[in-house]
Amino acid sequence: MRPAAPPFNDWRRRFQRRLIVSDFLVLVWVVFGTQIAWFGFGNAQLAIRDDSRISDVSYWFFSFVLVLLWLGALSWSDSRSARVLGAGSTEYLRVVDASLRLFGAIAIVAFLTKTDVARGFLLISLPVGVFVLLWTRWLWRQWLVMKRKSGTFSARVLLVGSEASVAQIARELVRMPSAGYHVVGACVPSGKVADVVAGTDIPVMGSVNAVERAMELTGADTVAVTSTDELPPDKVKQISWNLQAGRQHLVLAPSMVDIAGPRLHTRPVAGLPLIHVETPRFSKGQLFLKRSVDVTATAIGVVLLSPVFAFLAMSIRLSSQGPVLFRQVRIGRSGREFTMLKFRSMVTNAEELLGNLQRERAEQGSDSGNEVMFKMKNDPRVTPIGRIMRKYSLDELPQLFNVLGGSMSLVGPRPPLPSEVEQYATHVHRRFLVKPGITGLWQVSGRSTLSWEDTVRLDLSYVENWSLLGDVAILAKTARAAVAPGESAH
Known part of the structure; x- marks a missing residue:
C-alpha cells in the first residue's frame, strides 16, 4: 500500500507573508530612521505652495505614506x-x-503640485532602502535554499511526458534543488508502476491518463509537462481543466535546458503559445563593458596582490628547480592560440610524465568521469608548494596578466589545450565565441569532479546566456570557493 499523500501545504503564501513582514520592518527602519537623522525628532513640515488652502503636511505622515506606497510597489511588481x-x-x-x-x-508629483520635499531625505532613503531590502532578500534566499535542499518549501512536481524527456527534466531538477521543484513522481506512456525514471529514484506513478490519481497519491501541487509528442490530443488542456485553481499549477517544460529567461519570449499566435528563442548576441557595447570591467578589476587586483606574487615566486624558486612561471599553449576566442601563464606547481618534466600516467590509469580502468580532460587526485607530479597553491587556486594568479593582455577574461569558459580541442564535437566549438576565463560556471559548479558532458553544458550555458550580473555572481562564488578550497583543475 502506498503512503498517504501529505496534506496540502501552501508554502508559497507562508513565505510571501514572511517577506511582507520583513520588507515592512526594513522600510519602517530606513524611512523613519532617515527622517530622524535628517530632521531630528522635531515636527518638520512639507510646504505645499500650489494651494494655500491646504495646510502643510507633517513628515511623520509623509514617511508613513511612503512606507505603505513602497510596500505596495514591491507587491505590484x-x-x-x-x-x-x-x-x-x-x-x-x-x-x-x-x-x-x-x-x-x-x-x-512633487514637481506638479509644487510640494517642497527635502531632496536629501529622498536621496538617502532610496539607496539605503534598496540596499537593505536586497540584503534581507538575500538572507531570506539563503534560508529558503537551505529548506529546499531538505525537501521543504518546494513545489511537489509530477512530471508528465515521454520517458526520455521526463528523465532529462528530472535530472536537471534533482541537480538544482534550490530552484524549488521537488519531483515526487512521473507519468509516462508505458505506465509501468513498478518502474523508476531512468537515472533517478523517482517512481513512475502510471500512464499519462492517470495524472489526477497520481497527484492524489503523491500530494503533487504542480504538473510539469515535459513533452507532448506521445500525449493524446488535448491532454494538456484536460490536465489544466482538472487542476484546482490557486492550489495546483501547470508548467510546460520544453526540453531546452540552459537557455536564459531574457532570451525566451512567449507570443500567442492563433491560440498557439509559441516560444521564441533568440540567438545569442554579443554587441560591441557588451564586449566593451566586459573588457572595461576586466581591465579595471584586474589592474586593481594585481596591485593589491603584488606581495602575494612576490612571496609565491620566492617560495617556488627556493623549494624546487625550474622556472617560477609555467607557460602553456591554450586555445582562446575564435580558436586562436595563446600562451597561458601559471605559477609552476609541478615538476619540470610534468608533460613528459603525463603519457605514462594516462596509460597507467587506462590499464587500471580508473578515471574521473571526464573523457577529454585529464584530471587526477593526488597527482604525483605536483610539488609540495604546488599542492598548497592548487588547493587555494593560487597557481592561477598569473593569468591576471593574460587578462590585461587581452587573451583571457576574468570570467569565461575554461581555456582548453589544443589536444583537447581535437576531440571536440562540432557544437562544443561555440565555447570560442567568448574569451576563456580564469574562473567560470564550470569552475564554481564542481571543478574537477564534473563529467565532460557537464563541463561542456556549463561552458555553453555561460556563452549562450552571458550577462554582467552573471559574471559578478560567478566571481562572488569563486571568492567563496577560495574559503572552502579544492584542487585547481586548470
Whole structure:
C-alpha cells in the first residue's frame, strides 16, 4: 500500500507573508530612521505652495505614506512571486525597478503640485532602502535554499511526458534543488508502476491518463509537462481543466535546458503559445563593458596582490628547480592560440610524465568521469608548494596578466589545450565565441569532479546566456570557493 499523500501545504503564501513582514520592518527602519537623522525628532513640515488652502503636511505622515506606497510597489511588481524566489536575479531586479519607479513618481508629483520635499531625505532613503531590502532578500534566499535542499518549501512536481524527456527534466531538477521543484513522481506512456525514471529514484506513478490519481497519491501541487509528442490530443488542456485553481499549477517544460529567461519570449499566435528563442548576441557595447570591467578589476587586483606574487615566486624558486612561471599553449576566442601563464606547481618534466600516467590509469580502468580532460587526485607530479597553491587556486594568479593582455577574461569558459580541442564535437566549438576565463560556471559548479558532458553544458550555458550580473555572481562564488578550497583543475 502506498503512503498517504501529505496534506496540502501552501508554502508559497507562508513565505510571501514572511517577506511582507520583513520588507515592512526594513522600510519602517530606513524611512523613519532617515527622517530622524535628517530632521531630528522635531515636527518638520512639507510646504505645499500650489494651494494655500491646504495646510502643510507633517513628515511623520509623509514617511508613513511612503512606507505603505513602497510596500505596495514591491507587491505590484511581483517581487514576491513564487516564480522568482530562490534562484536567479529577477527578484532583485524587481525590487530595484519598483523602488526607482516609486521615487520617480514621487518626484513628478512633487514637481506638479509644487510640494517642497527635502531632496536629501529622498536621496538617502532610496539607496539605503534598496540596499537593505536586497540584503534581507538575500538572507531570506539563503534560508529558503537551505529548506529546499531538505525537501521543504518546494513545489511537489509530477512530471508528465515521454520517458526520455521526463528523465532529462528530472535530472536537471534533482541537480538544482534550490530552484524549488521537488519531483515526487512521473507519468509516462508505458505506465509501468513498478518502474523508476531512468537515472533517478523517482517512481513512475502510471500512464499519462492517470495524472489526477497520481497527484492524489503523491500530494503533487504542480504538473510539469515535459513533452507532448506521445500525449493524446488535448491532454494538456484536460490536465489544466482538472487542476484546482490557486492550489495546483501547470508548467510546460520544453526540453531546452540552459537557455536564459531574457532570451525566451512567449507570443500567442492563433491560440498557439509559441516560444521564441533568440540567438545569442554579443554587441560591441557588451564586449566593451566586459573588457572595461576586466581591465579595471584586474589592474586593481594585481596591485593589491603584488606581495602575494612576490612571496609565491620566492617560495617556488627556493623549494624546487625550474622556472617560477609555467607557460602553456591554450586555445582562446575564435580558436586562436595563446600562451597561458601559471605559477609552476609541478615538476619540470610534468608533460613528459603525463603519457605514462594516462596509460597507467587506462590499464587500471580508473578515471574521473571526464573523457577529454585529464584530471587526477593526488597527482604525483605536483610539488609540495604546488599542492598548497592548487588547493587555494593560487597557481592561477598569473593569468591576471593574460587578462590585461587581452587573451583571457576574468570570467569565461575554461581555456582548453589544443589536444583537447581535437576531440571536440562540432557544437562544443561555440565555447570560442567568448574569451576563456580564469574562473567560470564550470569552475564554481564542481571543478574537477564534473563529467565532460557537464563541463561542456556549463561552458555553453555561460556563452549562450552571458550577462554582467552573471559574471559578478560567478566571481562572488569563486571568492567563496577560495574559503572552502579544492584542487585547481586548470
